[in-house]
Amino acid sequence: MSRATLALTLDGTPRSAEVEARSTLAEALRRDFGVTGLRVGCANGDCGSCTARVDGACVKTCLMLALRADGADVATLQGLADGEDLHPVQQAFLERRSFQCGFCLPGMVLASIDLLARCPRPTEEQARAALAGSLCRCTGYHDIVRGVLRAAELLSRRDEE
Amino acid sequence: MTFTFHLPRSAGEAAELLADAPEGTTLVGGGTLVVPELASGLRRPEHVVDLSRAGLATISLLSEDTLHVGACTTYQQVLDCESLRARLPLLQHVAAQITGGVQIRNQGTIGGAAVAARPHSDIPAVLVALRATLHARSAARGTRQVPAAVFFRGAYEHALDPDELLEAITFPLPVPPEWSYVKLKFGEGSWPIATVVCTGRVGADRMLTDAALVVGAAAAVPLVVLTPAAAAVSPLGPELAEDLARQAERALTEPWSDVLATGEYRRAVVGGLVRRALRPLLAAGDRP
Numbered sequence: 001m002s003r004a005t006l007a008l009t010l011d012g013t014p015r016s017a018e019v020e021a022r023s024t025l026a027e028a029l030r031r032d033f034g035v036t037g038l039r040v041g042c043a044n045g046d047c048g049s050c051t052a053r054v055d056g057a058c059v060k061t062c063l064m065l066a067l068r069a070d071g072a073d074v075a076t077l078q079g080l081a082d083g084e085d086l087h088p089v090q091q092a093f094l095e096r097r098s099f100q101c102g103f104c105l106p107g108m109v110l111a112s113i114d115l116l117a118r119c120p121r122p123t124e125e126q127a128r129a130a131l132a133g134s135l136c137r138c139t140g141y142h143d144i145v146r147g148v149l150r151a152a153e154l155l156s157r158r159d160e161e
Numbered sequence: 162m163t164f165t166f167h168l169p170r171s172a173g174e175a176a177e178l179l180a181d182a183p184e185g186t187t188l189v190g191g192g193t194l195v196v197p198e199l200a201s202g203l204r205r206p207e208h209v210v211d212l213s214r215a216g217l218a219t220i221s222l223l224s225e226d227t228l229h230v231g232a233c234t235t236y237q238q239v240l241d242c243e244s245l246r247a248r249l250p251l252l253q254h255v256a257a258q259i260t261g262g263v264q265i266r267n268q269g270t271i272g273g274a275a276v277a278a279r280p281h282s283d284i285p286a287v288l289v290a291l292r293a294t295l296h297a298r299s300a301a302r303g304t305r306q307v308p309a310a311v312f313f314r315g316a317y318e319h320a321l322d323p324d325e326l327l328e329a330i331t332f333p334l335p336v337p338p339e340w341s342y343v344k345l346k347f348g349e350g351s352w353p354i355a356t357v358v359c360t361g362r363v364g365a366d367r368m369l370t371d372a373a374l375v376v377g378a379a380a381a382v383p384l385v386v387l388t389p390a391a392a393a394v395s396p397l398g399p400e401l402a403e404d405l406a407r408q409a410e411r412a413l414t415e416p417w418s419d420v421l422a423t424g425e426y427r428r429a430v431v432g433g434l435v436r437r438a439l440r441p442l443l444a445a446g447d448r449p
Contacts, residue, residue: 001165002164002165004166010443020163021163021164021165021209021310022163022199022200024196024200024387026322030251043197043200043201044197045193045197045261045264045265046350048264051264055239057267058191058263058264058267059264059267059268060264060268062196062197063191063192063193063196063197063198063264063268064165064192064196064268065189065192065196065211067168067211068165068168068213070168087203087256097406107262107264111262111263111264114263115263130262130263131262131264132260132261132262132263132349132350133261133262133264135350141412143349144248150348150444
């Protein structure tokens with residue numbers, strides 16, 4: 001079979017589409033499911049711009065064949081905000097000017113959320129290490145790290161309320 | 162270019178699929194190395210067999226002296242496994258240092274790294290140092306065991322037959338109590354230029370026994386400088402460290418050259434890395 005149906009849950013909604021067997025999940029999500037909240041930057045697993053959460057784990061979707069994700073729960077950057085209410089990591093990134101073109105955000109934001117779930121009060125070193133799977137061409141990483149630390153503050157403030 | 166995609170639910174089913182067309186089938190474990198090759202057209206198989214649902218990702222104690230790690234076990238599973246903390250901390254340490262971020266730790270597999278047999282990588286030398294056994298499975302012949310010491314045949318070359326898949330890796334326990342791991346790379350996103358894996362037991366008399374010293378990422382295959390079979394070499398001290406550093410340099414007769422570093426560079430740094438790797442063991446020898 002060179003095409004098959006891929007059924008998955010995408011940002012909370014059950015979806016299905018016909019995909020080519022040779023598609024990576026990144027390609028299928030973009031082309032067949034209309035997702036723009038991840039990009040194909042290097043197609044080699046280096047840049048992290050294709051990052052999504054699949055069955056709870058951050059992965060580089062350019063490294064997964066699409067059909068492997070049959071039945072999976074997929075969460076992308078697009079599903080984080082609740083209408084106008086941004087996720088604290090998104091809010092923090094805005095406040096700290098943590099992006100310019102935004103291409104790298106899928107990896108940066110999802111890896112940050114993953115870090116803060118495991119380590120609510122990261123050091124700068126830990127924040128920096130958590131971003132190791134992403135490449136950014138615009139910012140020099142400095143303000144992204146500040147964004148992660150600000151997100152930790154916002155999350156702990158939210159938990160105290 | 163297209164292929165037929167298969168998602169077998171067991172290792173047996175995967176082996177049968179592979180047996181149908183060994184030369185025209187690509188196996189996918191984690192996918193971190195193979196999928197880009199498929200996407201770019203470097204590999205053009207007729208069939209792709211994805212192993213993610215074949216039940217090959219478990220870690221278990223087969224007995225007090227054998228630890229079983231399924232071939233599709235990810236680096237993150239290694240990190241999350243409580244029983245590895247005490248029994249195989251070296252493997253957890255290496256898993257934590259794998260390049261590529263949380264995503265690669267979630268996706269990359271120990272078995273995939275072994276089968277890829279990349280010269281400039283972490284896992285092969287670790288498997289050799291830990292005296293691991295690789296378990297190969299074919300539909301025609303069942304399973305066979307291949308010691309890590311002979312699994313890596315050359316650059317990108319492993320000892321599996323075309324109709325075999327790697328099912329699991331087992332480690333003999335207990336591992337020696339002292340260990341260290343040194344990895345040289347200059348960019349966060351870089352493959353290693355050289356690694357040194359060291360394990361051993363340091364007696365009250367400061368003698369180093371049951372020791373393994375393996376240089377990784379510096380040649381086509383892991384370079385063994387010391388094996389546990391060797392008798393106690395000499396008391397642990399700066400002279401032994403110097404001796405082993407020079408032995409490593411001399412043994413590296415065909416260092417690996419690539420875009421990260423020339424062979425000459427790898428040979429130039431390996432002695433220093435061996436000395437660095439031995440420091441924790443020297444310190445263990447100095448403990449009262």
